[in-house]
Amino acid sequence: MKIIGIADTTFARFDMASAAINELERTGTGFRIERYTVPGVKDLPVACKILIEERKCDIVLALGMPGPMEKDKMCAHEASTGLIRAQLMTNKHIIEVFVHMDEAKDDKELAFLSDSRTREHAINVYDLLFRPEKLRRNAGTGQRQGFADAGPIRSR
Numbered sequence: 235m236k237i238i239g240i241a242d243t244t245f246a247r248f249d250m251a252s253a254a255i256n257e258l259e260r261t262g263t264g265f266r267i268e269r270y271t272v273p274g275v276k277d278l279p280v281a282c283k284i285l286i287e288e289r290k291c292d293i294v295l296a297l298g299m300p301g302p303m304e305k306d307k308m309c310a311h312e313a314s315t316g317l318i319r320a321q322l323m324t325n326k327h328i329i330e331v332f333v334h335m336d337e338a339k340d341d342k343e344l345a346f347l348s349d350s351r352t353r354e355h356a357i358n359v360y361d362l363l364f365r366p367e368k369l370r371r372n373a374g375t376g377q378r379q380g381f382a383d384a385g386p387i388r389s390r
């Protein structure tokens with residue numbers, strides 16, 4: 235039985251963890267979920283490391299929502315470097331799902347983007363654990379999570 239960690243925040247305006255859990259459960263079986271909610275993105279690195287080292291997660295989804303201000307973007311960058319370090323310290327994937335509030339034109343689009351990016355990365359997490367060949371098949375095809383895929387390009 236694999237264990238999938240989900241770390242989320244109270245700062246986020248959308249319940250990304252529930253979307254991830256719903257998507258994982260409709261994608262397949264063979265895993266259970268450990269959820270850990272913290273105040274914001276800068277608290278995610280240690281939450282993910284605890285999920286991996288203490289709650290024995292095989293992989294973690296880190297769900298956050300950086301605000302639109304410069305200080306929010308600084309926070310997101312600091313959180314991202316922390317998440318990369320946590321991955322290297324533990325040798326486990328932590329898939330960062332950040333939805334920046336200024337990516338969306340209004341609350342409706344922000345909710346759509348939060349839901350779709352989270353669900354698409356939840357499937358990436360499932361694939362990394364159970365179906366790595368599916369990722370290989372999609373190499374170089376311009377996959378995107380949230381908005382439309384960019385699609386592949388060809389030299390001729």
Ligand SMILES: Cc1nc2c(=O)[nH]c(=O)nc-2n(C[C@H](O)[C@H](O)[C@H](O)CO)c1C
Pocket residue numbers: 243245246273274275276277298299300301302305306307309310
């Ligand atoms: C400025 C700022 N911006 C954000 C943000 O855009 N998104 C977010 O999730 N959290 C933010 N935080 C809070 C920090 O991530 C963290 O929760 C606090 O500094 C407490 O450790 C802060 C302090």
